[in-house]
Amino acid sequence: MTRIGFLACADTLPGAGERRGDAFEHDIEVAALRPAFAELGLDLIEIDWRSPLADFEGIALVLLGTAWDYQDHPAEFLARLDELVARGIAVHSPPDVVRWNIDKRYLQDLASRGAVTVPTLWFDDVDREGVLAAMEQFGTDRVVVKRQVGAGALGQFSFKRDSLPDDGWNMGKPCMVQPFLASVPEEGEYTFVFIDGAFSHGVLKRPAAGEYRIQSLYGGSEHDFAPSPTDLATAQAVVAALPFAAPLYCRIDMARLPSGELAVMEAEMIEPYLYPEQGPHLGETLAKAILARL
Ligand SMILES: Nc1ncnc2c1ncn2[C@@H]1O[C@H](COP(=O)(O)OP(=O)(O)O)[C@@H](O)[C@H]1O
Ligand SMILES: [Mg+2]
Missing domain, CATH: 3.40.50.20 (Rossmann fold)
Structure with missing residues (x-):
């Protein structure tokens, strides 16, 4: 063995x-x-x-x-x-x-190479003023602030115009600000699992009632998802925009923009959970891809 x-x-x-x-x-x-x-x-x-x-x-x-x-x-x-x-x-x-992949600024690379990404402002640090300015720029009343190096929604904030951070608050880390996508709580976040660049299976991840984070730690649930040809093509275009050959495995997480188009939220190649329950053939597909590389 x-x-x-x-x-x-x-x-x-x-x-x-x-x-x-x-x-x-x-x-x-x-x-x-x-x-x-x-x-x-x-x-x-x-x-x-x-x-x-x-x-x-x-x-x-x-x-x-x-x-x-x-x-x-x-x-x-x-x-x-x-x-x-x-x-x-x-x-x-x-x-x-x-x-x-460790720093979410890779989204800038993907955008410049033609992938649809969630609109994002990048900061070395952000405070209350910066959060307000981002709301102005996006024309929205709710934003999400995340670490540029982060995972699992750790250290992430969602601010509304009527629940802004305190005057003395600052993120204290390189971070990114995005408009809050209402589709995440309403519809969910979509995962596309790719093995050696080929689509393996889809997952719809929905947050618990009153939550917007889809992670299981926050009560999120996972469902089978067979993407439409249009949505699959949008995810495939993200893999095609990678600045290197498709890795052994990757997970493209996407959310729907108000325009109806899916946008990449995260292209996870480090330690993605690959949702075997929604892709029962995952083990065999991955094992074959590994054998081809040994
Ligand atoms: N712009 C956004 N609008 C709505 N929900 C968001 C937004 N960005 C992130 N989220 C929620 O927060 C979760 C974590 O954000 P994500 O960008 O996936 O970072 P990570 O998984 O690396 O912590 C997402 O799965 C989603 O539920
Ligand atoms: Mg994520």
Whole structure:
């Protein structure tokens, strides 16, 4: 059996200590991939990305899996990926793709290469004045402020004109401001999973009542989604706009603009949850794509 590492972190791995509220997604993904991988001679091994290098002995390729704490330790994470590559281990996504994908300013690249993106203003930091100015510029009463390096809606804010941040508030980090898309709570966010650049399956992610964040941590739910040809073409155009060949896996998250067109919210290539429940063939598709790369 060829050993394939599934990188995780201390609070997504089963066993030791307290786990994150969404660690069950780790279990669902491993349970879906492991048997399908085994059928094709691949042994899937869950491993903490911070494990001693010696523990990676004999692993041919690693998937970035559920290393869901990298965003607070990006330099350490990237250094580890470089070390794995230096040991001859194939890393997916590769460090250069991770470097590009770790900072949401990659959306500027995608936009300049023709993808439809959510309108965004970029700030080294933002305060109450900046939030107000963004509302003026977008002609809206509600915006979302997010970290440029972030995931899982961590450290994210949604401000309305009647609930502005305090005078002394500032984000304290490079951030981005977007108009709040009403379609997210009303309709949901769409995920398109691509394996080696080919569409695998779609997911509609809906927030809980009164929420706008679709993540399971906030009570979001996931549903099967078969995209229309137009919506699929819009997602495919995002993959085509990547400044490198399509990676082994990627997840294109999209939301509907008031114009009716889907826009990319996030193109996740680092440690995306790939929604195996909405794509029952995911394990086999991914295993075959891995075999083709070994
Ligand atoms: N402009 C927006 N309008 C409405 N909801 C948004 C907007 N941006 C983000 N969200 C909500 O917040 C969640 C997290 O934002 P996202 O850009 O996906 O960052 P990340 O997943 O990396 O934290 C989204 O899944 C969505 O539910
Ligand atoms: Mg997201």
